[in-house]
Structure formats: structure tokens, C-alpha cells
Amino acid sequence: MSDFRVRIRRSDYEAILNHARSSLPSESCGLLAGEDAETRGGVRVVEKVYPLSNVDKSSEHFTIDPKEQLAAVKDMRAIRLSPLGNFHSHPETPSRPSEEDIRLAHDPKASYMILSLAGEAPTLKSFHIESGAAYEEELEIV
Amino acid sequence: MNLIVAGARKEYEDGLSVAELIVIENVETPMYVSVSVNDEFIKSGEFETTIMKENDNVEFLYFMGGGE
Numbered sequence: 001m002s003d004f005r006v007r008i009r010r011s012d013y014e015a016i017l018n019h020a021r022s023s024l025p026s027e028s029c030g031l032l033a034g035e036d037a038e039t040r041g042g043v044r045v046v047e048k049v050y051p052l053s054n055v056d057k058s059s060e061h062f063t064i065d066p067k068e069q070l071a072a073v074k075d076m077r078a079i080r081l082s083p084l085g086n087f088h089s090h091p092e093t094p095s096r097p098s099e100e101d102i103r104l105a106h107d108p109k110a111s112y113m114i115l116s117l118a119g120e121a122p123t124l125k126s127f128h129i130e131s132g133a134a135y136e137e138e139l140e141i142v
Numbered sequence: 143m144n145l146i147v148a149g150a151r152k153e154y155e156d157g158l159s160v161a162e163l164i165v166i167e168n169v170e171t172p173m174y175v176s177v178s179v180n181d182e183f184i185k186s187g188e189f190e191t192t193i194m195k196e197n198d199n200v201e202f203l204y205f206m207g208g209g210e
Contacts, residue, residue, distance in 0.1 A: 029206070056207070063207035066176050066183060070201055077149045086206050101208035106171050 019051035020089035085111035
């Protein structure tokens with residue numbers, strides 16, 4: 001477990017979950033925006049989620065649509081939120097970063113959330129990924 | 143020449159290419175970055191030959207992807 005703490009509203013969690021279910025059998029993905037830990041007492045607070053398209057349309061891979069990513073980044077800037085990271089779903093595997101997830105994670109400051117639909121109940125976890133290793137973050141759904 | 147880079151207006155030398163702007167802006171892991179100029183994405187093979195113009199609006203976007 002890492003020292004990072006992340007807080008997300010239940011309504012935003014449900015938006016991530018609904019996006020994952022409606023994207024099946026493909027993986028879903030999107031961006032997280034909010035206020036960084038420095039401004040919120042050590043807790044990274046997600047203020048907005050952006051469900052975006054997976055251009056790979058695959059059950060095993062995702063790539064966020066760059067055009068939608070650009071629009072989301074501009075929206076964050078307009079409403080004075082910071083990019084905090086991204087999320088994606090694992091339709092058939094647990095909520096942990098795959099080797100590919102780790103290899104393609106370039107930002108050690110970002111939170112990478114993974115929603116697994118593999119079990120009886122969905123499982124959302126958050127990680128930070130640095131130097132080829134993933135560390136689970138403490139995640140609060142409030 | 144004035145450019146808007148990641149939402150901030152700044153002054154640069156005239157005739158700057160996308161490749162040179164990437165270096166000046168200290169863009170990390172540039173091989174995983176896509177660049178848009180005035181909302182048009184520039185192919186990575188054209189970074190050297192795409193020259194910025196006055197008031198161009200430039201965004202650097204990190205590739206976001208993975209797999210299970």
C-alpha cells in the first residue's frame with residue numbers, strides 16, 4: 001500500500017461503473033480530474049470523471065481517444081481542475097495493473113484506477129505506478 | 143512569435159518546429175506524446191517539418207492506454 005490517498009464521490013464511482021458495463025465486452029476508460037493532495041490536506045480528491053472512448057474496442061486493451069482526451073483536458077483547464085490520472089476496466093481479470101498497464105504508465109504522479117468486473121461484485125482500486133512497480137493507493141468512496 | 147502552449151501564452155523565437163518546441167518545453171517521454179496544433183493532431187513523423195505560426199494553440203497529450 002502506498003502513502004497516497006484518493007477520494008471519489010459515489011456518483012462518480014457509479015459513472016465509472018456504468019461506463020464499464022455499457023462498454024462490455026470491451027474495456028472502458030476515461031480521465032480523472034480534481035484537486036491534488038497538496039491543496040486538500042494530503043488527499044487527492046476526484047472532482048470530475050470523464051468517461052471516454054476506447055479506440056481499441058478490445059476486451060484486453062485500451063487506448064483513450066486522443067480527440068476526446070484533448071477536449072477533456074481543455075474542459076479541466078476551463079473549470080480549474082487538475083488532471084489526476086485515468087481509469088479503465090478489466091472485464092475478466094482482477095483489479096490490478098497488468099504488465100502492459102505498468103509499461104505504459106508514464107506519470108508517477110498520476111492515479112491509475114482499475115475497475116474489475118470479474119467477480120460477483122465490481123471492484124475499484126487505485127494505484128500509482130513508478131519505476132516499473134505498482135503501489136495500491138488508499139481509496140475512499142464517499 | 144506568440145504561441146499558446148497548454149493554455150498559456152508565451153513568446154518564442156520565430157520559425158520554431160514542433161520538435162524544437164518539445165525540447166524547449168522539456169516534454170517528458172516525448173515518444174509517448176501526441177501534439178495538436180489548433181486542434182489538429184500532428185503525425186510524429188512531421189514534428190521536424192511542422193513550423194509554428196503566430197498565435198498557434200499547441201497541446202501536448204500523453205498516450206493513455208494499457209491492457210489486462
